[in-house]
Amino acid sequence: MAIDNIDRTSMSSMxxxxxxxxxxxxxxxxxxxxxxxxxxxxCVLGMGGSAIAGEICKGLYSERAPIPITCVRDYALPKYxxxxxxVIAVSYSGNTEETLSAFAExxxxxxxPFVISSGGKLMDLADPKRFSRLPDSFQPRAALPLILSVxxxxxxxxxxxxRTNLIQIGKKLAxxxxxxxxxxxxxxxxxxxxxxxxPLFIGSGHLxxxxxxxxxxxxxxxxxxxxxxxxxxxxxxxxxxxxWFASKDILPVFLRSEHESPRIRKRIxxxxxxxxxxxxxSIHLNHANASKLEEILLHIYHLDLVSMxxxxxxxxxxxxxxxxxxxxxxxxxx
Ligand code: F6R
Numbered sequence: 001m002a003i004d005n006i007d008r009t010s011m012s013s014m015x016x017x018x019x020x021x022x023x024x025x026x027x028x029x030x031x032x033x034x035x036x037x038x039x040x041x042x043c044v045l046g047m048g049g050s051a052i053a054g055e056i057c058k059g060l061y062s063e064r065a066p067i068p069i070t071c072v073r074d075y076a077l078p079k080y081x082x083x084x085x086x087v088i089a090v091s092y093s094g095n096t097e098e099t100l101s102a103f104a105e106x107x108x109x110x111x112x113p114f115v116i117s118s119g120g121k122l123m124d125l126a127d128p129k130r131f132s133r134l135p136d137s138f139q140p141r142a143a144l145p146l147i148l149s150v151x152x153x154x155x156x157x158x159x160x161x162x163r164t165n166l167i168q169i170g171k172k173l174a175x176x177x178x179x180x181x182x183x184x185x186x187x188x189x190x191x192x193x194x195x196x197x198x199p200l201f202i203g204s205g206h207l208x209x210x211x212x213x214x215x216x217x218x219x220x221x222x223x224x225x226x227x228x229x230x231x232x233x234x235x236x237x238x239x240x241x242x243x244w245f246a247s248k249d250i251l252p253v254f255l256r257s258e259h260e261s262p263r264i265r266k267r268i269x270x271x272x273x274x275x276x277x278x279x280x281x282s283i284h285l286n287h288a289n290a291s292k293l294e295e296i297l298l299h300i301y302h303l304d305l306v307s308m309x310x311x312x313x314x315x316x317x318x319x320x321x322x323x324x325x326x327x328x329x330x331x332x333x334x
Contacts, residue, residue: 003135003146011221011311011318014142015304019173021145022297023166027154030129031114035157039086041068042158043077044151045102045113046090048216048324049141053148054090055209056296057155065159075101083110086158090147092140094120097331116150118143139319141220144213144300145170169294173301176287180302185285187302191309193283197251198224201303204231204264206292207255210299214253217303221318222310232267239271245280252282255299259292 007013044054094117115126118134203211211228218226287298311318
């Protein structure tokens with residue numbers, strides 16, 4: 001689907017264009033051919049907005065993939081990633097130093113990484129046969145659906161799974177948005193419930209990446225504090241801190257799934273009950289009749305829109321990430 005009508009200077013236009021970006025680009029044919037080779041594992045490199053697609057793929061396939069999928073959001077490459085592994089380096093700008101560092105380490109180990117970027121140093125360093133170019137001028141975090149459109153088919157090929165029809169999913173997202181009206185689920189209504197609060201997004205299984213993405217979008221678009229946690233793990237630590245939630249205005253938001261196991265369902269309900277008894281109300285978000293990937297993307301799209309509503313209420317420029325840019329400038333001088 002064409003993405004030419006999306007205004008790449010407007011976060012609102014980019015977030016609203018999410019459904020049409022899903023499936024709008026493809027990995028290069030050469031990259032897909034190379035991905036058919038046998039591999040021992042898949043290691044995805046990337047930071048911030050460029051890391052989310054890898055986390056989505058990992059969450060989606062962790063139980064089904066015959067080989068490990070690991071995501072590295074750091075400078076170093078794990079020791080076990082040897083020349084029999086496949087590495088995918090993702091950086092929208094192509095200039096992120098952590099990603100470049102792990103990429104260089106992969107080359108040293110005799111790996112020819114797959115590269116996904118819109119340009120930058122990573123594009124210059126990439127093997128042209130393993131390079132897939134993204135459309136330029138997007139904010140990296142807004143380019144998530146484009147990155148996923150390249151990365152998911154690549155990973156599906158590497159792990160020997162059938163390719164997902166992303167165009168169809170994009171259409172479903174666009175249709176579902178029409179249902180997020182004033183019945184309590186509209187992004188504006190959710191934003192109002194979150195007003196003055198610190199959202200704590202809680203996800204489990206395949207929805208971990210969506211909870212993490214929501215936290216990041218609220219931080220970067222709305223410029224307010226936000227956190228995420230994971231179940232069942234949070235039941236073994238975070239639950240003890242609920243006494244603080246009310247006094248610090250922390251509002252738990254559970255990302256629910258029709259695919260959650262009976263044990264996880266019971267855990268979420270019990271956790272929510274304990275929180276309620278301690279004076280903490282929580283929000284439960286759900287998207288019915290959707291596959292696991294559709295659920296992940298529905299939660300992400302919906303909460304991306306919520307982050308924009310909060311940005312509007314806060315009166316901040318959603319697109320600008322001045323502090324990230326400043327930090328990158330300082331580090332580049334060192
Ligand atoms: C900005 C954003 C950031 C960047 C991150 C890494 O929109 O989402 O989180 O993604 O600073 O930069 P890139 O994606 O260029 O490797």
